[in-house]
Amino acid sequence: MPPEDFDCVVIGAGVQGCFTAYHLAKNGKRTLLLEQVCNVRGAAHELGGLRRASVADFYTHMMAECYQLWAVEKEPIMSGVLRTGLLLMGPEKGRDFQLFRDTMERNAIPTVTLAPGEFGRHIPHVNRSPGDGAIVDTTAGVLYADRALRAVQEVFRRLGGVIKDGEKVTDVQPGSPVAVTTASGTYRAKSLVITAGPWANTLLSHTELQLPLQVVKINVCYWREKTPGTYAVRNRFPCFLHVDAEGAEHHIYGLPSNEYPGLVKVCYHMGSETDPDERDRQTDRGDIDVLSRYIARHFPGLVPTPAVVESCMYTLTPDHHFVLDCHPSHRNIVIGAGFSGHGFKFGPVVGKVLCELALGRVPSYDLSPFKIQRFPPHSKSAL
Numbered sequence: 001m002p003p004e005d006f007d008c009v010v011i012g013a014g015v016q017g018c019f020t021a022y023h024l025a026k027n028g029k030r031t032l033l034l035e036q037v038c039n040v041r042g043a044a045h046e047l048g049g050l051r052r053a054s055v056a057d058f059y060t061h062m063m064a065e066c067y068q069l070w071a072v073e074k075e076p077i078m079s080g081v082l083r084t085g086l087l088l089m090g091p092e093k094g095r096d097f098q099l100f101r102d103t104m105e106r107n108a109i110p111t112v113t114l115a116p117g118e119f120g121r122h123i124p125h126v127n128r129s130p131g132d133g134a135i136v137d138t139t140a141g142v143l144y145a146d147r148a149l150r151a152v153q154e155v156f157r158r159l160g161g162v163i164k165d166g167e168k169v170t171d172v173q174p175g176s177p178v179a180v181t182t183a184s185g186t187y188r189a190k191s192l193v194i195t196a197g198p199w200a201n202t203l204l205s206h207t208e209l210q211l212p213l214q215v216v217k218i219n220v221c222y223w224r225e226k227t228p229g230t231y232a233v234r235n236r237f238p239c240f241l242h243v244d245a246e247g248a249e250h251h252i253y254g255l256p257s258n259e260y261p262g263l264v265k266v267c268y269h270m271g272s273e274t275d276p277d278e279r280d281r282q283t284d285r286g287d288i289d290v291l292s293r294y295i296a297r298h299f300p301g302l303v304p305t306p307a308v309v310e311s312c313m314y315t316l317t318p319d320h321h322f323v324l325d326c327h328p329s330h331r332n333i334v335i336g337a338g339f340s341g342h343g344f345k346f347g348p349v350v351g352k353v354l355c356e357l358a359l360g361r362v363p364s365y366d367l368s369p370f371k372i373q374r375f376p377p378h379s380k381s382a383l
Contacts, residue, residue: 006032009189017195018152019351025159036168051140055099069348086140090243092133112136125301172206174330191332191358198276200337214316216271217282222263222308230301233258314341324370
């Protein structure tokens with residue numbers, strides 16, 4: 001079959017790829033969205049957090065527009081957002097707690113600080129560690145992630161976009177146009193956007209570029225309420241983020257019970273390195289042991305053995321900041337990668353700036369924190 005021509009091909013139909021394709025189609029560009037599996041979920045599960053609280057101003061600035069785009073796009077993408085607030089906990093003198101607190105103060109995010117004496121009245125059924133501070137970001141909430149993905153894909157289709165599931169990319173040939181080959185054929189486009197999550201480096205190997213990305217498997221754990229409803233959305237229990245928690249090297253975060261009735265999602269923000277094509281062979285449960293001890297100390301209303309364990313993958317950069325940049329040798333290849341487990345909520349704005357890069361426009365944001373050049377000289381593929 002002869003190659004099929006598009007203005008842009010987007011590889012990877014997770015949230016970043018879907019919103020990139022949506023923005024391109026909204027700009028009148030004939031866009032193809034390719035996904036190697038069917039009914040992609042990527043690193044997202046049904047319920048995900050939405051918050052402005054962050055350790056860096058540039059994320060907080062981006063989230064301001066994300067709230068607007070999730071909320072006021074003229075499409076039904078926002079239909080599944082619920083405001084719960086975010087409880088931030090951690091040692092008051094700890095580095096990460098201070099970074100979050102200072103960023104929220106600088107950006108005038110509406111918050112409530114809970115003194116030790118009033119913590120239990122506002123946040124029942126949670127044991128606060130001595131010396132821990134507690135701040136509630138009252139603007140935060142939860143996103144119904146799968147619902148959002150389905151919605152943006154449907155809008156993309158209505159705008160004339162083309163989605164092809166189950167098409168694994170086998171080759172990328174840089175050039176003008178760039179050529180993308182799958183088992184079903186070859187597609188040519190003026191520009192290419194790669195948002196392939198854990199498979200980013202596999203695709204970039206065809207372009208003689210490798211990024212310092214680490215893929216880890218995350219155990220996504222759900223813990224049963226001893227009394228149903230204790231930590232439920234309907235009872236206004238917030239999302240939470242515990243930084244520098246005792247006995248944990250990495251952050252611990254949680255979402256109220258809702259996704260699975262009677263089960264609270266509490267996860268460790270790190271996992272064990274894995275090959276994305278062999279992730280089921282990665283069976284390390286050290287993070288679950290950390291969480292069980294944490295639950296026993298801090299959440300007396302939960303059974304400290306997980307009722308459900310699912311999995312997802314994070315693709316980490318060394319500094320845990322995103323890659324949003326053009327290929328250093330092929331400017332019509334745009335890369336969105338390394339979302340490091342905190343990228344879903346930024347989907348609308350990440351898609352917007354990747355679209356701008358693909359169209360050769362000046363990005364809406366200063367992307368210097370996300371440039372490839374911040375890493376040591378990028379090595380070429382050995383393939």
